[in-house]
Amino acid sequence: VPARTFHVLTVPIDDIDEAGAIEFARESIDAGVPRHIVTVNAEYVMRARQDCKFRSIIEAAELRTADGAGILLAARKRGFKIRRRVGGSDLIWRLSELAAERGFSVFLLGAAPGVAELTADKLREAYPGLKIAGTESGSPAPEADREQVERVRAAKPDILFVAFGSPAQDFWIARNKVQLGIPVCIGVGGSFDYIAGIARRAPVWMQNAGLDWLWRLSRQPWRWRRMRVLPQFAILSLTRMD
Ligand code: UDP
Numbered sequence: 001v002p003a004r005t006f007h008v009l010t011v012p013i014d015d016i017d018e019a020g021a022i023e024f025a026r027e028s029i030d031a032g033v034p035r036h037i038v039t040v041n042a043e044y045v046m047r048a049r050q051d052c053k054f055r056s057i058i059e060a061a062e063l064r065t066a067d068g069a070g071i072l073l074a075a076r077k078r079g080f081k082i083r084r085r086v087g088g089s090d091l092i093w094r095l096s097e098l099a100a101e102r103g104f105s106v107f108l109l110g111a112a113p114g115v116a117e118l119t120a121d122k123l124r125e126a127y128p129g130l131k132i133a134g135t136e137s138g139s140p141a142p143e144a145d146r147e148q149v150e151r152v153r154a155a156k157p158d159i160l161f162v163a164f165g166s167p168a169q170d171f172w173i174a175r176n177k178v179q180l181g182i183p184v185c186i187g188v189g190g191s192f193d194y195i196a197g198i199a200r201r202a203p204v205w206m207q208n209a210g211l212d213w214l215w216r217l218s219r220q221p222w223r224w225r226r227m228r229v230l231p232q233f234a235i236l237s238l239t240r241m242d
Pocket of ligand 1: 188
C-alpha cells in the first residue's frame with residue numbers, strides 16, 4: 001500500500017481517501033491476490049484496545065480506512081488531512097461503479113433473507129451492466145463457514161461485500177480470506193438495509209457535519225451500549241498521540 005499509516009491509540013489506519021481506496025481495489029483485482037479492506041471507526045479502535053485478536057485483524061488487513069468523524073478528527077490532530085470519512089456505505093456504491101465500468105463482478109453476503117437480492121437490484125439499476133456473481137443472506141457463525149465459503153468461492157467474484165454488522169463481518173473475512181481467494185473483501189455493515197430501503201441513512205447534511213452517529217442513535221436507541229465508548233475515545237484520542 002503506497003498510503004502512509006498513522007496510529008490512533010496505537011491502532012493503525014491508512015492515510016487514504018475514497019479515490020485512493022478505489023484505486024487500491026482496482027490494483028488488488030489486477031494482482032488477483034486476496035485482500036481485506038477494513039473501515040476503522042472509533043468503536044473499532046476502542047474494541048482493539050480490549051481484544052488483541054481483533055487488533056491483529058485490523059493490523060493484518062491490507063487496507064484500513066478512516067471511518068467516521070472521530071477518526072477524522074484524530075487524523076487531523078496527527079497531521080493527516082483526510083477530508084471525508086471512507087466508510088462501507090459509500091464504498092459499496094463506488095466499488096459497484098468500478099465493477100460496472102471494468103466488468104468486475106460482485107457478491108453480496110449478509111443481511112436478512114431477501115435483502116441482498118433487493119440490494120443487487122438497486123445497484124444494477126444505478127450501474128447498468130453490473131455483474132452480480134451471487135447474493136446470499138448467510139450467517140456469520142463459524143459453523144456455517146465451510147459451505148458458505150465454498151459457494152462464494154464457486155461464484156468467483158472480484159469483490160465481496162459482507163454485511164454481517166460490526167465486528168462480526170471483519171472476523172468472518174479475516175478467518176476466511178485465504179480460502180476465498182477474492183481480491184476485494186470488505187465489511188459494509190448495515191449498507192444493504194440502506195440500499196434496499198429497509199433502513200434510512202442520515203440526511204446528507206448530517207453526514208457532512210459528521211453526525212451520522214447521532215442519527216443512528218435516534219433511530220436505534222439500543223445502540224447507546226455500543227456507543228458509550230465514544231466519549232472516552234474522544235478524550236483519549238485527542239490527548240494521547242501514541
Ligand atoms: N446481520 C446479519 N447476520 C447477523 C447479524 C446481522 O446478516 O447474524 C446483518 C443485519 O441484517 C444488518 C447488518 O448485519 O443488515 C448490521 O447492520 P448495522 O447497521 O448494525 O451495521 P453495523 O453498524 O454493525 O456495521
